Amino acid sequence: MSLGQQLAPHLPFLRRYGRALTGSQTHGDAYVRATLEAIVAAPDEFPRDVDPRLALYRMFQGIWNSTNLDQGGDEGGGDDAESIARARLARMTPMSRQALLLTAMEGFTPEDTAYLIETDADEVDELVAEALREIENQTRARVLIIEDEPIIAMDIETIVRDLGHEVTGVAVTRDEAVALAMEDRPGLVLADIQLADDSSGIDAVKDILGEFRVPVIFITAFPERLLTGERPEPTFLITKPFQRSTVKAAIAQALFFDETTVPAA
Known part of the structure; x- marks a missing residue:
């Protein structure tokens, strides 16, 4: 089975994650496209030692972290909703939001989430707890x-x-x-x-x-x-x-x- 065939079933759910993370279909789907373009451009860099879905999300996380548009890049910056979101990001770190979405919405284990955001499982649990505290107060x-x-x-x-x-x-x-x-x-x-x-x-x-x-x-x-x-x-x-x-x-x-x-x- 080709790599494309392995990844195809997981793309809808990666779009779900990207949209939830950015608060926008346009922006979330753009990150997914950038992820796929990166895989096509450098297939040897795609992780082969883990499940394809996990590897796909890992590549997405790399694109997300390298561009960091969620904190005021050139993705339309003047929009009121995005300004509000950036203000809230000052009180909830991007990594805590990622940990919450990856576990609660995407169903990854703390161990898999730790791999995706490059930390350890105990830190993932702390990040999720932090995100939930912020949500309850927000x-x-x-x-x-x-x-x-x-x-x-x-x-x-x-x-x-x-x-x-x-x-x-x-x-x-x-x-x-x-x-x-x-x-x-x-x-x-x-x-x-x-x-x-x-x-x-x-x-x-x-x-x-x-x-x-x-x-x-x-x-x-x-x-x-x-x-x-x-x-x-x-x-x-x-x-x-x-x-x-x-x-x-x-x-x-x-x-x-x-x-x-x-x-x-």
């Missing part, structure tokens, strides 16, 4: 949940409330989601893709974003369909079935890049 939001499966909706609602956020409503159809959003504007939307009446959570979100700006996290059992890099796609994505830690990390990152988020008291 953001509170009012959340609209769009989910037609009652058990999953209740699970998400419990997680959201336990994190200290307020739930403005739970919608099961596109029309209901839009109506709830217009009635009580949320500061964050968590949306399933397929809804009860065969309507689309994506269409519901498009309708909502047509009225006002709000960060969105999509929830889907088929993430590969929304992580192609070929069209406008979600920046933040949770894969079903999900872990509590995954939802927490995704919410934290979505709010991290949102300039309207109110810091916790």
Whole structure:
């Protein structure tokens, strides 16, 4: 099997990580492209002594660390949301954010994460704890949940409330989601893709974003369909079935890049 064939199944999830890390589909996907270009340009430098997925993320980390655009490079620097994010980075180091996303969202072990960010497993545990402390002190939001499966909706609602956020409503159809959003504007939307009446959570979100700006996290059992890099796609994505830690990390990152988020008291 060629190297390209080995890496292809992992690219959607690397896009998910890149988008979550940068808060942008455009910027995250650009890092993924740069990673692939680096592999094509110097295939002998691709790590062959570890699992291909781990090696792919290691190459991505090398690109990320070498450009360090997340802290004010020339990637559009004047944008308000990015300015807010850079200000928050002064209180949460980039490495702690990476450790949290790599473990909670991407599912790497502390040992694998240590390899990716070039530290040791004990330090990874400390970095994740640091990131979680910062999150708990940093953001509170009012959340609209769009989910037609009652058990999953209740699970998400419990997680959201336990994190200290307020739930403005739970919608099961596109029309209901839009109506709830217009009635009580949320500061964050968590949306399933397929809804009860065969309507689309994506269409519901498009309708909502047509009225006002709000960060969105999509929830889907088929993430590969929304992580192609070929069209406008979600920046933040949770894969079903999900872990509590995954939802927490995704919410934290979505709010991290949102300039309207109110810091916790």
